[in-house]
Each structure stands twice: as structure tokens, then as C-alpha cells.
Amino acid sequence: MGIVMSLRNWRLSILLYIFQLTLLLSIGLQVYHVIDSSIGTSLETIIISKGFDYTIFHDLINVHGSSISPLIGQLRWLFVLYLLLSAFVNAGVIFVLEKRTTIKEGFWRGSTSYFFRFLIIGLLFFFGLIIWSLIIWIPYFTQLFYFVEHWVAEYLIIWLLIGLIIIYFLGCAFLFCWSLNTRIILIRSGIGIFKSLVNALRFSLKNISTFLGVMLIYAIIIGGIYWLNFILEWGIGMSTPFLIMSFLLFQQFVVLLKIAVRVATYSSFIAIKH
Amino acid sequence: MVRVIFFTIICFFSLANSYSQDLLCDPSTGEAHSQRLCNYVMDLVLDTDKKLVHGVQKIEWINNGDVEVNHLELYMYLNAFKDVHSSYISGSVNNVMGQDLSDRKLEMWGSIVINSIKQKGVSNELNKYYIQNLDNNEKDQTVLRVDLVDPVQPGDTLYLETEFVSKLPKTIARVGYAENNFHFFVHWYPKLGVYEQNPDGIWGWNCHQFLQRMEFYGEFGNYDVTITADPKFVVGGSGCRTQIVDHPNGLRSHHFEAFDVIDFAWTAYPDFVVYEDSFLGIDIELLSPDHHSALVPRLIGAVKNSIEFLDEHIGVYPYPKITVMDPPALGMRSGFMEYPTFITGGSFYGFPKGVKSLESLIIHEFCHQYFMGILATNEKEAPWLDEGFVTFLEDEIMESYYGKDNSLVNFMGYTVSNSAMSRNEYVSLKNKRSSHITNKSWLIKGDYKGIVYAKTATVLQSLKRIMGEESFYDFLSQYFNTYKFTHPNKEDFMGTLNGYLRMNFGSGMSEKINSLLEQALDKTAICDFSTSPIRYNDSNSDSVYSSVVIEQLGDFVAPVEIVFQFEDDSKLLKEWDGKGGSKEFTFITNSRLRSVQVDPERKIFFDIDFNNNSYTSTPAKSGLFKYAGRALFWTQNIFQSLSFLM
Structure with missing residues (x-):
């Protein structure tokens, strides 16, 4: 159902x-500019066009690191902007999917009407994610040296880590589920944020296995897409100008597919709620 | 008849109480390889509750000097970990190899105490006191001076008997104990310094205090060590285990013998599994916890590769056995180290296959058997002569057996080779001028590893590339075989090199290499060749004027090859002597100069930036697009994933 709705709303993706x-x-363009101004006329460009070379990149970062660090600083602010705009855009997307309107009719209306409330919900869950991360990882990493120095069976440290990763991602999945349901209920019922949070929590807990199942399916699809990306990159390589340009286009298609999966996830949750 | 029955009973019990014969080996190395100037017989009883050994020691030392010796100097290095006042620890109590020792409990400190020391035939105890020969820290007790009652004449042998107690600390700088009764005994017994001539030709003891960044220096000899411990412990050590005897009191004695070595190290841990193999007539014993079983083929494979490579390129491994200790994670602080015929690794459960640092480490430590163990250079005064050479050989062996470009990391198309990693460790030093390579270990400031290990390995890589692989290994083998089982120094190395170069290449090459090594080893000169953009003048329609300037941005002076390539695909190879800081090359040809490349074979491997060594008028911009595109792709993915809650 979600996939059908996602395909029907391809324009949203x-x-x-x-x-x-x-x-x-702008990031991609700046990276290009930095590499070009650093080694753009070097014969090493021929080597990196054919494959990865650790020494070339090491020397590039070692010598031209000062050109790269501003980019990393810029990324931090860009991410904050991205989060804000995501709240705006997601409000439009979920409104269009929930109200079954056209993009033209619903996107702007949904974005402007629900932006602030979505932002508050987003920040609340972001805060929740930080707390969840601290709960899981602080005990592990503060005790890691103790584990290493005292546990005879060191494989327990690795298995504990794997177990914690699974629990962590299950927690993240639940937070996502709760967050999305809160926003759907907010749009559908027109009630306040707090009531939406409570109702969404109840609904999410009640249907947890369904939601986790849906998310697992989409996670497998995304995993498959990444796997395909790696296989193509690794197997075929990006060694000629044609392959490089083709692969860059393919990677952008991967990004688009990932977005489509996200829209499909929203659609599926809305369908379950119905 | 009674004798026969008695002998049969003895044989029956000794067989019944012994390990399988596979665990025993013959320590004999044929003829004596070394002068065997300093020989030890030690009888030890391990007290695992108190983390100490009671030892009875007999030392036999031959005065090979030409003057009478009236005192001895002994390493008492366990006293470096006696308290916070030793020279090793004071000044960095909060960070001794990553450990904060400021609030350490009393029982976690170590020490070594000599309860009795006598000269054979003399009933009186010898007068002894601690000396400080590198700093004035009177609380440092890492070197003991012992005054002899009966001086030792040149050529005579001294017989010394001691009784000592060595208490292990909770592991610091490899030595010590850890949870679950893990014990590791290194630099643990009263050990004589090296009696030798100093650079002025004066005989004396070379026996430095123990400071951080300092390793070891010992005299060749034979070790006969008997370790008695609870039979639940698996015991491994230098040399060969020649006998295992179970006693009526429930204890078990392990008898080890090691010939022509400079030290003896050992371990005792109840949960080691013993894996045995052999290669080219050398027994390999691996002590590893059972949950590392998946790593065993990798560890033993690395040892075999080292044996084979060094046998072919440097010389024969002269000992019958090598023991590898792969510590459990709880004993990791004892890993990453080398002792004669005994090395320690560093791995953990589930170590990824795509990362070969596990093999690289084992190979590094094995190479120390040659450079430290057999060529017993002074690790304190000239650490580069072992660590640098070993890092170079580690890189070479790794790249020979695990891939030229992907020996260290090979994961999804991203590869790193060992020699690239060594070079990059040097070129990314924040201060490349903090110290020269040949400095004494305790005087080296800044990144010790980057200078002593990585830069030396990179310089040796350059030497190999300039001399050619075959000639280089021919020389290295000559150096090894000339000085094996002695204590060579820099002059011995340079003397052998110059002799080899003059004989095989002529004096011009010898001068060239000498100049290069002088700058690379004894100075902190930096090498950075670069090219300017190519300038053209096409005003004359029949010919093209092309010009390019080659510069040395650092202060290194070295001759270098330059390849010029023209648009008609013709190539021209020229050499610049590197003098004067820069040189302009001009060409008036029918075809335009398309590219220029300084040092195309990267012979001067310590050039700190290869990217500016070349210029081309037709760069491959697709490579730039590829990485810019990747940066965009991963930024899109990461941002999208991290914003999942918005």
C-alpha cells in the first residue's frame, strides 16, 4: 500500500x-573546487580517476587541510539548516499524503500550517534520541576498559556491543514510529502536541509489531540499494570518465530511491492508521 | 637388578608426569654463535598469589676488556615501577603509556630486591648501591652498582651468586600481572649491563637508567632457567623448553635453555592454548586464548612469511624455536613487544580480515629477532638501528605476501599499503624537525614513533629504491652477516654500506648516498620537490618554447630524476643535482611540453608532498568529479539519515 502510494506520489519524491x-x-561543488585548486594540474589526477590512492589523499589533506576544515565547519551549520527545512518539508509531505490532496493544493498549506508544531515535535524526539543514545552508550564506553581488563571471555564484549547496537536501533525505530504517528495524528485530529504525543504512544505500542515489520521491510530495501551501490562501485569501479559520470548519476538515483522509500514509509504508516 | 627396576620406575614416572615430547625442543644451535660473555642459571619459584618470583641466580661473566674490572652495574628495571618517584614514572604519573598511576594501591606496584649477592669463593656480601647515570634522581633504583671484593682481570671469568625477589606490578610498560592470573615477566631479574668500549675507546659498563621511550641493551650469553609453578599454568618463555618435571608437592618445573641470546622473557597464564607448528626446521609455538582460535592461522602464517622472507633476503634464523604470545584482551598491555626468541602480538576476538595490522605486528616483532636479537644494537642510544630497520622490513614483508598496494587495509576498494602508512606517518608529523633520527632515545622530542620508526623506514625505502632491490638486500645481508651476534653501531652500518657502494657502484654513488643519509639521518632537513606550471611561447610557428621551473621547497639537497613528456608522446629524462633551490628547464621543440614529473619512481620516498611533484596541461578532471560526487552522495545520505526524526 505504501509503495503504491509512493509511486502514485512520485512528484513528492x-x-x-x-x-x-x-x-x-554547494558541498559537492566546493569539494571539487578544493581538490581542483590543490592537485587539479597534477599527474596524480590520472591516478585518482582510475582508483583510490591513499597517499594522494593523505598528502592532499596533510598539505591542504586548511582548505578542507572550513568545509567541515560549514557542514555543521548546513545540517542545522537541513533539520529546520526538513521539519518544513515533512509537514507538507505528510499533509499531502494524509489528506490525499495534490502537491499544488496541499504541500504549501501543510508546510506553513504545521511547520512550528512539527519543529517542536522534531526537537522533542531529537532530545529523546540524545537521551536514548546516552542511556545505551555511556555505560558501555565508560566501562569498556573495565570489561577489557577484567572479563576473561573477551568475546562477551563484542557480543554485548552487537546486542546493544540491535537494542539501540530498535529504540531508534520506535522513536521514529512514535514521532511519525504523532505528526499523523496531529494533522488528522487537529489536537494539540501533547495529546498527539500520548495518543501516538498508545497507538505505536499497540501496533508495534506491525510498524517494526514495515520498517524492517523498508530497511531491507534501503540496505539492498546500498549493497547494489557498493557492488557496482567495487566491482565495476569508477575508472573511466564514462563510468564515473554514469556512476555519479546512478548514485543520485540511489538518493532518489531512498527518498521514495521514505515517502513509502510515511504512506504505510498513514495506511495502518486508517 | 635393583638399579634396573629403580631406573624403569623413574622413567615411567618421568614419562607419566611430562608433557608430550612435542612441547620440548633441543636448544642447541650447533657451534657457539656469540662470545657468550654473560651466562645465567636461574632457579625460580612463582608465587601467583603475591605476584612474585623467588629467584636463585648464578651469573658467569667473562671480562673481554683489557683492564681490570672492580665493580659491576646491573639493570634493576622492575624498580622503575616501585613507586611514583622513579625516573620512569615521575613527571608523567598521570599518563604512563595511557595509564594514570597517581592513585595506584601499594600492592599494585612492583619491585626487585637482591637479598644476597656474593662473589664465588668469597663469603662476604658484596657492597651494593643504586646509581643514577642519566639524571640526578636519587630515588631512582633502576641501576645497581656492586663493588667486587676480588677484581676480575682481563680474560678472567667472574662467578656471581644472588638471591632475589621480583614482584610484578599490575602491568606497566608490558611487564606485570593482569586479571585471571596472567603473568608476564620481562626485564625482571638482576641483569648485567654491557661491558664495552665507549666512543673514546675507554672500557666501562653501558648500563643506563630506565627512562620512558627507552628499550634494552644486553650482552650475549646462555640462559638456563627453571620455573616452578602451579601445574594449572601454561608457561612459555625464550629459548627451548627442555624438561618438565612434576614434583611431589604438586608444583611443576619447566626447564628452559636459550643459547646466544641477550635476554630471557617468560609468561604464565592458565588459559593459554598451545598451538605448535614448524617451518624450515624452526619450531613455532603459539600461546593464545581459546577464543582467538580463528586467528591462529593468520598469526602462524605471519611468522612463517617472516621466516621465509628473512631467510631469503637477510640471513638464516639461527635459533631452533620462536614462541609467540598472543595475549588475551585483559593482558593486552603486555602485547606488541619483542624479546629474544619470544614475541608478543596484539589481537582480539573477531579481528576483521580486511585489516592486516595483526599480521603486520607479528612480522614487526619477528623482524626484531634479527635487528635487536641477533644484531644487538643499543636500543637506548640508537633506537633507529632496530625499530627503523624492523619497520622497513615489516613493510617489505607485508607487501610481498599480502599485496603491494593493499597490504595493510583492503576494504571495499579502499586500500592502504604498509610503506605508504610509514611514509605518511612521517610526513604528517606536526614538527618534522623536532629531532634527528640518530638521536639517543631519551633525547628525542616530539613524536618518537614517527621519527624513529616511520622516518627511518621511509629513508631505508628510499635507499632501496636508489640502490635497486637486489643490491640493497645484498648489502643488508652483508651487514647482518658481518655483525651478527655483536653490538654494531651507526659507524658499522655506514662503513659496510660505503664499502659495498664503492665496490659495486663506485665512489660517486657512495658520496651521493652519504650526502643523502647525512641529511636524512643526522639532520632534520625536509625534502619537498615541486614544479611550476608549464609556460609556453608559440610566437615562432615552427617551434614551441616550453619552460618549467623545478623547485626544492625544503632544505634538502638531493639529485633527482625528472621526466618531461611532450604532446607527440616523446619523453625526455633529465637529472637535476638539487643544488640552488630551483632550476628552470626550457625546451624549443616541435611539440609542446605536455607534462613534467619530478622523481617519477618516487625514489626519494621521504618527499613530504608527492602531489606537487608533477604538472600536466591535460589533467584528468573526471577524477575530481568522482570524489566531489562521492562527497555529495554521502553528505546527502548522512543528512537524510540523521534527520529521520524531523
Whole structure:
């Protein structure tokens, strides 16, 4: 159902992709500029066009690191902007999907009407994510040296880590589920944030296995997409100008697919709620 | 008849109480390889509750000097971990190899005490006191001076008998104990310094205090060590285990013998599994916890690769056995180290296959058997002569057996080789001028590893590339075989090198290499060749004027090859002597100069930036697009994933 709705709303995915590309293209362009101004006329460009070379990148960062660090600083602020705009855009997307309107009719209306409330919900869950991360990881990493020095069976440290990763991601999945349901209920019922949070928590807990199942399916799809990306990159390589350009286009298609999966996830949750 | 029955009973019990014969080996190395100037017989009883050994020691030392010796100097290095006042610890109590020792409990400190020391045939105890020969820290007790009652004449042998107690600390700088009764005994017994001539030709003891960044220096000899412990412990040590005897009191004695070595190290831990193998006639014993079983083929494979490579390129491994201790994670602080015929690794459960640092480490430590163990250079005064050479050989062996470009990391198309990692460790030093390579260990400031290990390995890599692989290993083998089982120094190395170069390449090459090594080893000169953009003048229609300036941005002076390539694909190889800081090359040709490349074979491997060594008028911009595109792709993905709650 979600996939069908996502396909039906392909324009939404395109819109989200363009929004994201517009915001982040500057990073790609700046990276190009930094590499070009650093080693753009060196014969080493021929080597990196054929494959990865650790020494070339090491020397690039070692010598031209000062050109790269401002980019990393810029990324921090860009991420904050990205989060704010995500709240705006997601409000539009969920409104269109929930109210079954056209993009033209619903996107702007949903974004402007629900932006602040979505932002508050987003920040609340972001805060929740930080707390959840601290609960899981602080005990582990503060005790890691103790584990290493005292546990005879060191494999327990690795298995504990794997177990914690699974629990952590299950917790994140639940937070996502709760967060999305809160926003759907907010739009559907028109009630306040607090009531939406409570209702969404009840609904999420009641249908937890369904939601986790849906998310697992989409996680597998995304995993498959990444796997395909790696296999193609690793197997075929990006060694000629044609392959490089083709692969760059393929990677952008991967990004678009990932966005489509996200829209499908929203659609599925809305369908479950119905 | 009674004798026969008695002998049969003895044999029956000794067989019944012994390990399998596989665990025993013959320590004999044929003829004596070294002068065997300093020989030890030690009888030890391990008290695992108190983390100490009671030892009875007999030392036999031959005065090979030409003057009478009336005192001895002994390493008492366990006293470096006696309290916070030793020279090793004071000044960095909060960070001794990553440990904060400021609130350490009393029982966690170590020490070594000699309860009795006598010269054979003399009933009186010898007068002894601690000396400080590097700093004035009177609380440092790492070197003991012992005054002899009966001086030792040149050529005579001294017989010394001691009784000592060595208490292990909770592991500091490899030595010590850890949870679950893990014990590791290194620099643990009263050990004589090296009696030798100083650079002025005066005989004396070379026996430095123990400071941080300092390793060891010992004299060749034979070790006969008997370790008695609870039979639940698996015991491993230097040399060969020649006998295992179970006693009526429930204890078990392990008898080890090691010939022509400079030290003896050992371990005792109840949960080691013993794996045995052999290669080219050398027994390999691996002590590893059972949950590392998946790593055993990798560890033993690395040892075999080292044996094979060094046998082919440097010389024969002269000992019958090598023991590898792969510590459990709880004993990790005892890993990453080398002792004669005994090395320690560093791994953990589930160590990834794509990362070969596990093999690299084992190979590094094995190479120390040659450079430290057999060529027993002074690790304190010239650490580069072992650590630098070993790092170079580690890189070479790794790249020979695990891949030229991907020996260290090979994961999803991202590869790193060992030699690239060594070079990059040097070139990314924040201060490349903090110290020269040949400095004494305790005087080296800044990044010790980056200078002593990485820079030396990079310089040796350059030497190999300039001399050619075959000639380089021919020389290295000559150096090794000339000085094996002695204590060579920098002059011995340079003397052998110059002799080899003059004989095989002529004096010009010898001068060139000498100049290069002088700058690289004894100075902190930096090498950074670069090219300017190519300038053209096409005003004359028949020919093209092309010009390019080659510069040395650092202060290194070295001759270098330059390749010029023209648009008609013709190439021209020229050499610049590197003098004067820069040189302009001009060409008036029919075809335009397309590219220029300084040092195309990267012979001067310690050049700190290879990217500016070349210029081309036709760069491959697709490579730039590729990485810019990747940066965009991963930024899109990461941002999208991190914003999942908004």
C-alpha cells in the first residue's frame, strides 16, 4: 500500500530530492573546487580517476587541510539548516499524503500550517534520541576498559556491543514510529502536541509489531540499494570518465530511491492508521 | 637388578608426569654463535598469589676488556615501577603509556630486591648501591652498582651468586600481572649491563637508567632457567623448553635453555592454548586464548612469511624455536613487544580480515629477532638501528605476501599499503624537525614513533629504491652477516654500506648516498620537490618554447630524476643535482611540453608532498568529479539519515 502510494506520489519524491540537492550541491561543488585548486594540474589526477590512492589523499589533506576544515565547519551549520527545512518539508509531505490532496493544493498549506508544531515535535524526539543514545552508550564506553581488563571471555564484549547496537536501533525505530504517528495524528485530529504525543504512544505500542515489520521491510530495501551501490562501485569501479559520470548519476538515483522509500514509509504508516 | 627396576620406575614416572615430547625442543644451535660473555642459571619459584618470583641466580661473566674490572652495574628495571618517584614514572604519573598511576594501591606496584649477592669463593656480601647515570634522581633504583671484593682481570671469568625477589606490578610498560592470573615477566631479574668500549675507546659498563621511550641493551650469553609453578599454568618463555618435571608437592618445573641470546622473557597464564607448528626446521609455538582460535592461522602464517622472507633476503634464523604470545584482551598491555626468541602480538576476538595490522605486528616483532636479537644494537642510544630497520622490513614483508598496494587495509576498494602508512606517518608529523633520527632515545622530542620508526623506514625505502632491490638486500645481508651476534653501531652500518657502494657502484654513488643519509639521518632537513606550471611561447610557428621551473621547497639537497613528456608522446629524462633551490628547464621543440614529473619512481620516498611533484596541461578532471560526487552522495545520505526524526 505504501509503495503504491509512493509511486502514485512520485512528484513528492522528486520535490524532496530537488530540495535536498539544491541545499547540498554547494558541498559537492566546493569539494571539487578544493581538490581542483590543490592537485587539479597534477599527474596524480590520472591516478585518482582510475582508483583510490591513499597517499594522494593523505598528502592532499596533510598539505591542504586548511582548505578542507572550513568545509567541515560549514557542514555543521548546513545540517542545522537541513533539520529546520526538513521539519518544513515533512509537514507538507505528510499533509499531502494524509489528506490525499495534490502537491499544488496541499504541500504549501501543510508546510506553513504545521511547520512550528512539527519543529517542536522534531526537537522533542531529537532530545529523546540524545537521551536514548546516552542511556545505551555511556555505560558501555565508560566501562569498556573495565570489561577489557577484567572479563576473561573477551568475546562477551563484542557480543554485548552487537546486542546493544540491535537494542539501540530498535529504540531508534520506535522513536521514529512514535514521532511519525504523532505528526499523523496531529494533522488528522487537529489536537494539540501533547495529546498527539500520548495518543501516538498508545497507538505505536499497540501496533508495534506491525510498524517494526514495515520498517524492517523498508530497511531491507534501503540496505539492498546500498549493497547494489557498493557492488557496482567495487566491482565495476569508477575508472573511466564514462563510468564515473554514469556512476555519479546512478548514485543520485540511489538518493532518489531512498527518498521514495521514505515517502513509502510515511504512506504505510498513514495506511495502518486508517 | 635393583638399579634396573629403580631406573624403569623413574622413567615411567618421568614419562607419566611430562608433557608430550612435542612441547620440548633441543636448544642447541650447533657451534657457539656469540662470545657468550654473560651466562645465567636461574632457579625460580612463582608465587601467583603475591605476584612474585623467588629467584636463585648464578651469573658467569667473562671480562673481554683489557683492564681490570672492580665493580659491576646491573639493570634493576622492575624498580622503575616501585613507586611514583622513579625516573620512569615521575613527571608523567598521570599518563604512563595511557595509564594514570597517581592513585595506584601499594600492592599494585612492583619491585626487585637482591637479598644476597656474593662473589664465588668469597663469603662476604658484596657492597651494593643504586646509581643514577642519566639524571640526578636519587630515588631512582633502576641501576645497581656492586663493588667486587676480588677484581676480575682481563680474560678472567667472574662467578656471581644472588638471591632475589621480583614482584610484578599490575602491568606497566608490558611487564606485570593482569586479571585471571596472567603473568608476564620481562626485564625482571638482576641483569648485567654491557661491558664495552665507549666512543673514546675507554672500557666501562653501558648500563643506563630506565627512562620512558627507552628499550634494552644486553650482552650475549646462555640462559638456563627453571620455573616452578602451579601445574594449572601454561608457561612459555625464550629459548627451548627442555624438561618438565612434576614434583611431589604438586608444583611443576619447566626447564628452559636459550643459547646466544641477550635476554630471557617468560609468561604464565592458565588459559593459554598451545598451538605448535614448524617451518624450515624452526619450531613455532603459539600461546593464545581459546577464543582467538580463528586467528591462529593468520598469526602462524605471519611468522612463517617472516621466516621465509628473512631467510631469503637477510640471513638464516639461527635459533631452533620462536614462541609467540598472543595475549588475551585483559593482558593486552603486555602485547606488541619483542624479546629474544619470544614475541608478543596484539589481537582480539573477531579481528576483521580486511585489516592486516595483526599480521603486520607479528612480522614487526619477528623482524626484531634479527635487528635487536641477533644484531644487538643499543636500543637506548640508537633506537633507529632496530625499530627503523624492523619497520622497513615489516613493510617489505607485508607487501610481498599480502599485496603491494593493499597490504595493510583492503576494504571495499579502499586500500592502504604498509610503506605508504610509514611514509605518511612521517610526513604528517606536526614538527618534522623536532629531532634527528640518530638521536639517543631519551633525547628525542616530539613524536618518537614517527621519527624513529616511520622516518627511518621511509629513508631505508628510499635507499632501496636508489640502490635497486637486489643490491640493497645484498648489502643488508652483508651487514647482518658481518655483525651478527655483536653490538654494531651507526659507524658499522655506514662503513659496510660505503664499502659495498664503492665496490659495486663506485665512489660517486657512495658520496651521493652519504650526502643523502647525512641529511636524512643526522639532520632534520625536509625534502619537498615541486614544479611550476608549464609556460609556453608559440610566437615562432615552427617551434614551441616550453619552460618549467623545478623547485626544492625544503632544505634538502638531493639529485633527482625528472621526466618531461611532450604532446607527440616523446619523453625526455633529465637529472637535476638539487643544488640552488630551483632550476628552470626550457625546451624549443616541435611539440609542446605536455607534462613534467619530478622523481617519477618516487625514489626519494621521504618527499613530504608527492602531489606537487608533477604538472600536466591535460589533467584528468573526471577524477575530481568522482570524489566531489562521492562527497555529495554521502553528505546527502548522512543528512537524510540523521534527520529521520524531523
